[in-house]
Amino acid sequence: MEENKDTSKSRYRGGLFWPLLLIALGIVLLLNNLQGLESDVWDTLLKLWPLLFIAGGLDSLLRRDGIAGPLLGIGLGIVFLLGNFNLMALDALGMLFRIWPLFLIAVGLDLAFSRRSPWGAVIAAALIIALLLGAVWFFGSPLMSGNIASETIVQPVEGITQARLEIEPIVGSLQCSALTDSKNLVEGTVKRMRGEEIRQEFQVKDDVGVFRLYTTRNAFYPNDAGSEATWQLGFSPQVPLDLQINLVVGETVLDLTGLQVSDLKSEMVIGQTKVILPEKGKLTAQIEGVIGQIILYVPAGMGVSITSDLGIANLRTPPDYEKRGDRYFSPGYESAVNRVDLEVSQVIGSVRVVQK
Numbered sequence: 001m002e003e004n005k006d007t008s009k010s011r012y013r014g015g016l017f018w019p020l021l022l023i024a025l026g027i028v029l030l031l032n033n034l035q036g037l038e039s040d041v042w043d044t045l046l047k048l049w050p051l052l053f054i055a056g057g058l059d060s061l062l063r064r065d066g067i068a069g070p071l072l073g074i075g076l077g078i079v080f081l082l083g084n085f086n087l088m089a090l091d092a093l094g095m096l097f098r099i100w101p102l103f104l105i106a107v108g109l110d111l112a113f114s115r116r117s118p119w120g121a122v123i124a125a126a127l128i129i130a131l132l133l134g135a136v137w138f139f140g141s142p143l144m145s146g147n148i149a150s151e152t153i154v155q156p157v158e159g160i161t162q163a164r165l166e167i168e169p170i171v172g173s174l175q176c177s178a179l180t181d182s183k184n185l186v187e188g189t190v191k192r193m194r195g196e197e198i199r200q201e202f203q204v205k206d207d208v209g210v211f212r213l214y215t216t217r218n219a220f221y222p223n224d225a226g227s228e229a230t231w232q233l234g235f236s237p238q239v240p241l242d243l244q245i246n247l248v249v250g251e252t253v254l255d256l257t258g259l260q261v262s263d264l265k266s267e268m269v270i271g272q273t274k275v276i277l278p279e280k281g282k283l284t285a286q287i288e289g290v291i292g293q294i295i296l297y298v299p300a301g302m303g304v305s306i307t308s309d310l311g312i313a314n315l316r317t318p319p320d321y322e323k324r325g326d327r328y329f330s331p332g333y334e335s336a337v338n339r340v341d342l343e344v345s346q347v348i349g350s351v352r353v354v355q356k
Contacts (some may be wrong), residue, residue: 020055027112046349047084053077055224068109069126073347075132094355102131104126151198153213157236158202160209164242165235169213170196171249172229178258179234186211188233196229235259247271256283268292277302282336288345296342303336304353305329311347318355326354 007356040150057073060066076099095309109124163185167174172191190198192215201212213233229250237258238273245252252268256278264285266273273289276297287294296305306328308315321328333339 004325005200008218012299021052025126032336048081050077050080050084052166053080053296066107067123068128068345069103069106071125072106072128072132080133086303102128105131134309143291149192151189151190153186153188153193153198153233154184154199155183155200155202155211157239158182158204158208158209160204161207162240162242163211163236164244166212166214166246167231168212168235169231169250170215170247170248172231172247173251174231174233174245174247175241175255176233176245177234177255178237182234182236185209185236186213186233188231188252190232191230194228211236268294277304277340278338283336283340285340286343286345289349290348290350292346293349294344294346294351296344296351297356298330298340298353300356301336301338303333303339304342305339306342306349306353307334309343309345310351313346313349313351314352315344315346315353317353321353330355 004024005106007283038162039332040095042094053073054077054326057070057077058225060070092233106128109127112124163184167176182301190213191200197216199212199214199216204209235243237260240260242263242266243254243261245254246265247268249270250268251271252266254274256264256266257276259276261283264275264283264287266275266287267284268289270291271289272293272295273287274295274297275285275287276308277283277299279299279332304321306315306321308316308328316326317328318330318332322331323329330336
């Protein structure tokens, strides 16, 4: 009995995935705390997240935990890695949201075939490779771009003296700027996906208009190529505005040049947020992200104060910005007529302040 116990212990192989992940995470956190990571390094590290799939798959193969599941992880990791570095025309995160049931199929194939016989393992591996290649072909083919429909958005001013705009896509690219030669409050186009509904609401109370533009879907996960979903909106430069932007996955580009924005709140779960601050006025802004990058463009003559709440993210400011406690100040902030007070929150990724 004791010999059997010793034999079973000697055959057990501890996995390397979690130890290596902890070591890598510890190194990244240490470098971040020592200010050893620049924002461009963070950008590269974020693009390398598919290595987790590859490492997990290799670790499972070494521990002989089936073959279909590990091969799927390795294959997806390679495909997503190529997509992140623009070597393959695929939206990695958007694709992952839609093909996650393949993991269930891989587990089923392992249980049904690969653990019964060597030939069963070969069959399971062949099936999962075929499914993966089919998914890559489908999401990279023109079939996915054929599901896009364009919708025109128009909201007149209707005599209001102030407005609050709430823009809430789920996935895609959101681009906002000032309108030219238009008397509307909001005007633009939305390229929506199949199964997606764009809803527009507008209410007026005490000469203050509240405009809400949001999307609903028939399914919890995106059904189509999120990189093709584009919201291009223009806002009136004649009306004082409060902006609230919520995007789950994608890219937000807010060009506030020429707009009368006094309050801004932008939230992003996974993706990049770019904000071009206005040249005039006083603005209070909250920019929040979970995984990704925040880039803030500051025009000349605009005073800036920045309060940051960073997890394992990196903050890079111009060299002449002064740090006092947990806040950063641009030169001449106290005497500036035009100023922006920023609260920036980023859990994983980078925050960059660029002086124009």
